[in-house]
Amino acid sequence: xxxxxxxxxxxxxxxxxxxxxxxxxxxxxxxxxxxxxxxxxxxxxxxxxxxxxxxxxxxxxxxxxxxxxxxxxxxxxxxxxxxxxxxxxxxxxxxxxxxxxxxxxxxxxxxxxxxxxxxxxxxxxxxxxxxxxxxxxxxxxxxxxxxxxxxxxxxxxxxxxxxxxxxxxxxxxxxxxxxxxxxxxxxxxxxxxxxxxxxxxxxxxxxxxxxxxxxxxxxxxxxxxxxxxxxxxxxxxxxxxxxxxxxxxxxxxxxxxxxxxxxxxxxxxxxxxxxxxxxxxxxxxxxxxxxxxxxxxxxxxxxxxxxxxxxxxxxxxxxxxxxxxxxxxx
Numbered sequence: 001x002x003x004x005x006x007x008x009x010x011x012x013x014x015x016x017x018x019x020x021x022x023x024x025x026x027x028x029x030x031x032x033x034x035x036x037x038x039x040x041x042x043x044x045x046x047x048x049x050x051x052x053x054x055x056x057x058x059x060x061x062x063x064x065x066x067x068x069x070x071x072x073x074x075x076x077x078x079x080x081x082x083x084x085x086x087x088x089x090x091x092x093x094x095x096x097x098x099x100x101x102x103x104x105x106x107x108x109x110x111x112x113x114x115x116x117x118x119x120x121x122x123x124x125x126x127x128x129x130x131x132x133x134x135x136x137x138x139x140x141x142x143x144x145x146x147x148x149x150x151x152x153x154x155x156x157x158x159x160x161x162x163x164x165x166x167x168x169x170x171x172x173x174x175x176x177x178x179x180x181x182x183x184x185x186x187x188x189x190x191x192x193x194x195x196x197x198x199x200x201x202x203x204x205x206x207x208x209x210x211x212x213x214x215x216x217x218x219x220x221x222x223x224x225x226x227x228x229x230x231x232x233x234x235x236x237x238x239x240x241x242x243x244x245x246x247x248x249x250x251x252x253x254x255x256x257x258x259x260x261x262x263x264x265x266x267x268x269x270x271x272x273x274x275x276x277x278x279x280x281x282x283x284x285x286x287x288x289x290x291x292x293x294x295x296x297x298x299x300x301x302x303x304x305x306x307x308x309x310x311x312x313x314x315x316x317x318x319x320x321x322x323x324x325x326x327x328x329x330x
Contacts, residue, residue: 002068003229004061006031006054006100007075011174012114012166012221014042016073019222021047029066031057031076042173058096062103071160071229072104074113078139080180081118086138093142098149101161105153110160112228115237117167117214117296119144126214127299128165128237136291147237160235162228164221167241167298170318171218172325183248184215184319187255188326196278197252203284204294209249211294214241217318223310224303234306241298242312250315252279258323 003020007013008030020028028048033055034040043051052060054076060066078092097113104111117126118140125132130148135141147163154161170182177185187197199209206212224240249270256278257267273279313321 001025001070002027002029004029004031004057004066004069004072005048005075006057006072007077007114008032008046008048008051009034009039009042009176010075010079011042011171011177012169012218013073013075014046014173015171015218015222016075016225017043017046017048019219019226023226029057029069036176039176042176058100062099064103064107067107069107069109071110071112071232072100073225073229074100074111077114077143079116079177081137081139082179083139084137089138089142090145093139094145097146101150101153104161105158108159110229110232112160112162112164112225113146115147115163115165116140116143117165117239117241117298118293119147119165120296121293124295125299126239126241126297128239128302136293150237154235157235160228160232162235163237164224164228164240165237165298166221167214167216167239167296169216169218169221171322172329173218182215183251184255184322185326187252188259188323191256191259191278192330196280197256198280198282199248199252200284201281203289204292206294208281209252209279210247211292212245212247212297213293214243214245214296214298215251215315215318216241216298217313217322220310220312220318224308227308227310231307236302236306238303238306238308239298239300240303241296241300242314243298243300244314245295245297246315249279251319254316254319255323258320259327261320262323262327 009032026047030048121134121136170184201208253270
């Protein structure tokens with residue numbers, strides 16, 4: 001099997017490379033932009049046949065310069081939800097993806113691309129249906145527009161097209177993401193540096209640390225991509241999350257207790273961690289007001305109906321695993 005992975009030096013992309021390698025696939029073209037040279041670290045342990053900068057690859061792929069590609073796993077995107085440059089978002093997240101999908105259809109190449117739970121925005125339900133889609137920012141809209149176009153293509157598609165709506169992904173190889181890294185990553189860094197982690201206080205009817213998201217470990221995201229890669233006749237748009245909303249308090253408690261365990265210290269309940277000052281609440285940032293998803297929970301009905309039986313770990317299991325990885329990598 002010959003595969004392309006775009007965004008290969010990113011968090012999901014680099015873990016996909018390793019997942020493909022573990023499955024015996026190394027005939028891979030890796031595509032990314034290494035302007036930030038530190039991202040090379042995410043590639044150094046993976047096996048692949050060739051590397052192309054994104055500025056070269058997409059145009060050459062459209063011209064048909066890469067024959068006999070079986071599938072493209074498209075993870076490349078601008079993932080900064082605080083980016084307000086709409087032209088940039090639409091160029092990188094919509095137009096690039098749409099042109100790639102069109103080229104895949106012409107060339108008989110399957111494509112599995114990264115969408116996002118940001119398409120749901122302020123919605124209270126998280127099903128792959130237009131009635132539930134209400135993005136709060138241009139990032140979410142750029143992903144939704146791609147999904148809308150794919151919906152029109154699917155009835156006539158000549159080969160597999162899959163859009164995967166990632167919920168809050170966390171796990172190894174996200175250190176390059178800066179402010180967009182997961183809350184688990186930031187909590188680990190805060191605790192190592194200051195002996196405490198910080199959470200948002202009350203906002204939107206939710207108490208301190210009670211805003212809840214569907215947190216999904218990157219290993220489970222990789223497993224879902226590989227399931228669809230192995231089921232080439234299944235197309236559609238699917239949620240990829242754990243299927244359970246958990247409060248940020250759960251993440252903080254899991255991170256702090258995992259760090260305490262590494263130091264040989266006792267595990268403590270959240271209330272005691274707050275009392276000791278190891279979990280602290282701060283005011284909600286005014287800049288996020290009206291643009292913040294207070295609650296997400298993936299409806300996995302469509303994913304399971306398609307036959308995908310990948311299990312998803314909860315925050316307790318996943319964060320403990322991740323903290324051990326971060327500690328070893330530090």
